[in-house]
Amino acid sequence: MRMTAIPARRARVTWSWYVRASTVQLIMYAVLIIGALIAMFPFIWMIITSFKSYGEVASGRFFPRELRWWNYIEAWNAAPFARYFMNSIFIAITTIVGDLVTGVLAAYAFARMEFPGRDTIFFLFLATLMVPGELTVLPNFLTIRWLGWYNTYQAQIIPFAASVFHIFLLRQFFMNIPRDYWDAALLDGCTHFRYLISVVVPLSRAAIVTVALLSFIGSWNAFLWPLIVTSSEKMRPIQVGLRSFVTEQATQTQLMMAAATMVIVPIIIFYLFTQKQFTQGIATTGLKG
Amino acid sequence: MVQAAMAKKRRPPWRRGEAVMGFIYILPATIILGVFHFWPMFYAVYISLHRWRVVRQGFVGLENYEWVLTSPKFWNSLKVTVYYVVGTVPIQLALSLLLAYILFQKVRGREVFRxxxxxxxxxxxxxxxxxxxxxxxxNTGPINQFLASIGLTPQRWLLEPRGIFTLMGEAWGIPWLQGGPSLALVTIMIFVIWFWVGYDATIFLAGLGAIPYELYEAAQIDGANRWQQFRHITLPLLSPTIFFLSLVAMIGAFKAFNHIFIMTEAAAGTVGGPLNTTTTVTVFFFQNFYDTPTYGKAAAIAFVLFIIILIFSLLQNWVASKRVFYME
Known part of the structure; x- marks a missing residue:
């Protein structure tokens, strides 16, 4: 009797379990797919619109009759986009280099060197994390003006060539490198600088790439600060340039979409290539925070 | 834990050469941080105590603060900011937690979705x-076209200064339903939620991954269902992540500026419009700094905003100290 009862019961349970499980699966995938569509729709719409004619935009037609590549050339020529891009690339690269040099040096000193007042200074560094950017924007603007840096590249680079948060991240990483390595290096007569360059930096490649990415995103997407400290098109980065294009060409939606595509697509491609490092970096910064 | 153990390790006394080197190593960072992060804190206070249009004019004590705290424009901007914070942070966290939780189950294409x-x-x-x-x-946007195609009333979105509840009340014929954030502000909120959900979900995923699997196994053996497991294992163990993200989201919401600037300017030509219903405290600050250079007032606004953020952070910290559960 037992022998027959158990399979029968199991079959019933399995069947209802199966129905419930597949319903749950269905709902889960539906939520995920709807979420993905919402996340992507603005980009898809932007790219589609960038190929439309003025008439197609005005009439509210969803798909263009033909792909008007010409929109891109027209947008590119309507504003000094080449200059904006070059400015942004130059500012981003110099900011990353500066941020890494100051960050690695300071993080190493805080992690591995012994000097008086080290922990107090580090605490003072961390205290500045509390201060919101809004509070520092105005005084920094006056400082920049006082230094005679108004409307220059250095005004957009130097203030971001060191970051407490990045120093903190690098320091955490450096501290996890076993101290025995340093003791061994010291026996071989290695200096701090040699050790830093040939042992610490290669071992910390993941952390350094993360910091470089964070620095790049911050620099590339900067808007308020460059808007405030620049006055000429020659000095302005892409985000500020895009904004003036948006206000000047308010009626030419298809051209604005072409411009927005030119700004957004490179960074998306960049993200897709570096995304593993990227999400890892974001996740660790999140958990460490 | 490794770090804590290493920090406790006995430190050898510092040597003179190393001390000098140490200072040299931190010098570049210290100069930049000192000039652009440390000094401005004090400078901002100094500016806020003066009548200061493009140049400094004279010491006025707390007059600028008095102006801020008695200005109806400031209180309006604070109201808009609070609407904005309340309308974005919880929804953003709930949606991202939902997505992260689903992604954490064994779903196909997890990486693609993420x-x-x-x-x-x-x-x-x-x-x-x-x-x-x-x-x-x-007129030409796809959102209104979509609404029209399914038989709903097209809206004026970023051009609409009326409150969302007023619009609902009119649509459904409920007269007492009124006010709320303007539809323009709600449109901005939709953008913000869209922008942040993926970031929050990524951090939630990392947090979910850190929960030991044995706990779920033990719970399953005890006969806990999915919801019980979520409620009694996932949520408590995820609370540090939730706390971190809510703090980041809240501070970010208080400081929001760029997207409000571009969305309102692109739609209506005025930053903070229509009728100042999207003028948050940061936009109000910007108006007093960039549009009309009254630096003393602007610095006072920034300082008041700083104090507000500080109070909210401390409040949240206090709540967290009662509710957040740490595994160690």
Missing amino acids: TIYFLPYVTSTIASGAVFAWMFNP
């Missing part, structure tokens, strides 16, 4: 904010 959700975060808010402004264009 990559897609993260896309908005890597784009600049200027470019994507402008795209949103055009998507919500009342």
